[in-house]
Amino acid sequence: MRVVATAGHVDHGKSTLVRALTGMEPDRWAEERRRGMTIDLGFAWTRFAGLEEPVAFVDVPGHERFVTQMLAGVGPVPATMFVVAADSGWMPQSTEHLDALDALGVRHGLLVVTRSDLADPELARDEALEHLAESSLGRLPAVCVSGATGAGLDALRAALADLVGGLPQPDLDADVRLWVDRAFTVRGAGTVVTGTLGAGTIRVGDELALGERTVVVRGMQALGESVDPVRAVARVALNLRGVGLDEIGRGDALTTPGRWLRGDVVDVRVGPPRGATAAVDLPQQVMLHVGSAAVAARVRPLSREDAPDDPSGVTRTVRLTLREALPLRPGDRALLRDPGAHRVLGGVIVLDVRPPALRRRGAAKARAGELAAAEGVPDAADELARRRLMRRDDLVALGAEVPSDVPGAAGWLVDPAWLTVLAQRLVAAVAAHAEAQPLDPGLPAKAAARALELPDPRLLDLVLAEPAASSLAAVGGRVRARDAGGLPDTVRKAVATVLADLADAPFQAPEAHRLAELGLRSRELGAAVKEGALLKVGDGIYLAPDAVEVAVARLADLPSPFTLSEARQALGTTRRVAVPLLEYLAKQGRTRRDAEGRHALK
Template structure:
């Protein structure tokens, strides 16, 4: 299917032409038929000589209904510009063409209508001259009369040629269906319609509306139920569990996780100088029309604060319209859908320089360079193909972070000489990183990660080492006589120092304030295995040559390790005597 929007001045015969081509009535409302003019969007379709189907989005031509016109033209890839032979180029002809130009429409057909009332040549020449100055450029033109039928066959053939020249839609692209109508059908619920410009819709598809999940109940295209709709196509979507009041023209159904929902964007303006734009304009994209506060940044770049959130991509084409003057100041290319804040002095000027290098073409390398650190999912939502999964780092920034990490680890070790290996989360916080996995990625030899800490391989301070040597010497001669608290205090061994020694594998802490050599558990089991099984606490204490203060926590330690077992009568037994 090809989808074509009409464009042109009011009462130049757009709807009459569509009616003649399709045999359908595009004007949906009695008021439109009574007044003889299109007020809202109309839709009709027909089969062309090639067998292809063309669907028309018939838009209003009156200046009061330009927002409705833009809602119809916005999502459509091609236009049929209609100019009446007896009236020629008119103000709304110019405004509609300016809108097509601003939106970057490149495929169009000029139709000179009412050729039975005047020579079409002057109107044709005038219109072609205007078209040649826009993105549309040179186009085919056809003169017709809907009254006599003259030229209609030529128009159908020209529409065939226009459709065949359109670029093939990207069926793998994410869906963004801009809603142009929303209504309720009894027994089915809420139905929305729109032009599917890219991607594929299926019944039971999961989509997002206003960042919330919704599900498709059923689909129709050209009035018939279908299970799948491929772009480009007119489609009606029956939504499951969505109230009619929750959706309106200008909303969009999108593929989950594939668009950034934002109300702040940086853009390039094509048209009037940014400095001359009104501070408040209307931002048109798809079928949406949203008030936008304009903050100039560079000569042709600006920041737009939108009145509501929209699902956008880098590279989206839109337009700004000054409703007070009934004109289109310029087209818009979206450069950034997640721009940085401008809080510091000079930030706006710096941002203007950055924007001057951006062209709106999504580039993962450029986004990484600018953002330094970004999650792949965020890039995807921006419309940028992510070069990997998870957190992505700009190579230069990664090297800078690795150097900073090494410096922070050294600083931590200087501040904590007894326990020099910093926790991963402590370094993550110092570097301002969002995920500890990034710290683990940055750690490189000689640094290591073990038990949630970054190992530095640092030697213990000399004073601490001498104190530990003294304790170890005591334990070498009496392995189960854990030093008393006053002995540890005299050596300067408090809880931190003992924890550092245990971490270094120099001592084994079996309870608070009670330390033995790391070999003590195995030696204790060997001695206890020589006792008659089972044995009492007193017998264990005597066999180990120690006090109750040490024997009780040591047996508890051995129980936790599974080396010994406590029996119901309070006695103990070695679980697995050594071989």
């Protein structure tokens, strides 16, 4: 199916023309037929010779009072049939429609001069072509017809067939985003919504996201017939389960779950209105029109009004704070409108839907500089370079293809250049910790992750794997320099003195006053034990690292089992050392005690 929006004129000529082409009545309301004026979106469809697919029409209102409805119909549609009446010519609403189409970047269209039975159409045609040529539509083919008499309809059908036959092929595998333009209930079926599916495929049973909730497609129709699946481009009606009529309406969007980011703060580039030669002065409050949605927004310029970031001076980068969050992606086209002045302010290209906060002085201008080269095309490398770290799911939701070689862990991705910076910072943090805490054997991993402001501690392994961090090693939950000497020189010398004292009497553990005399207090002793330079067998009892093996060798010469007194004499020590030492040997599984309290080697 192909979808065309009919735009351009306020009177009933458009509806008459669509009726003549399709045999269907696009005006759904009795008031529209009574007043002879389209006031809401109308829908009709037909088939043309030479085309395999049917063509659907979205008939949009022309009167300035119904511009919001008009934009809701035009927003998702790729082509337009621009209608001008021969007896009226170009009118103010024609200008507003063209301004909107130009702002949205619509490039495919056909000019139709209707009511040609009432006046010579050539003057209206030539005038309209001049206006259209100054827009994104450019030079269009034109057909003069009369919906009342049928004159020129065959030529129009042929021209429409050429138009839709030349439209770009949609991406059938794309993530779904269906902007809702109607919502109603059907007795026995429940809530039904309609919209133009511009990309992707929907099947019965699919789950779709509606904001933060999930709804299920229980049935579908396209052009009045039940279908499954429905593929873009198509006018589609979805029967939904899990949502009431009061919970969904025009401007809502149904999306593939987990594949779109919803945001209420976006950075965008605003182009000038059609024909303007300088960037337009934006009011603080505007309306953002995208898809079928119309959302109030507050404007914050990211560069000074007298110094736009585009050297040509016709575009400006701004931040929009939306009254409602919308599912957007970089590259989305939208428009800004001043509802008070009834004018289009310019077209919008979305650049970032997860922009950073602007807290420091000069941050807005710096941000404009960052976005100056942004093209509004989702690119994994560019997004990561700007954000440094981001969740993989968020990058996918931006519509970017995630390269297989991007470093990542725990669901996060890291910009390779930023990973190098993090590695350098980690080396500096470990060195600073070693200088401030010489007895602490390395920076704890959790502290390292906090120092680098990592969103997940598991990313620390990625940083350690960087060449810039090759001087570091993770040992026992801590990060330390590979060539770290371990103990400070003063502590190492003191420990060497203790070991020298123990050389001839290995079980004559130094008294507390001797340890204090050497400068070995609790922290120093703890560091020596962690380093393996001393062995702690009990409170205040420190021996050489090989004390266990030496003790076992001496006790092996005793008859088994042996008493504490016999062990004390064999070890050449005091009860102060012998008791905790034998308890330590038992905990290590080197000895056992019998019921009488005697000891034996295992």
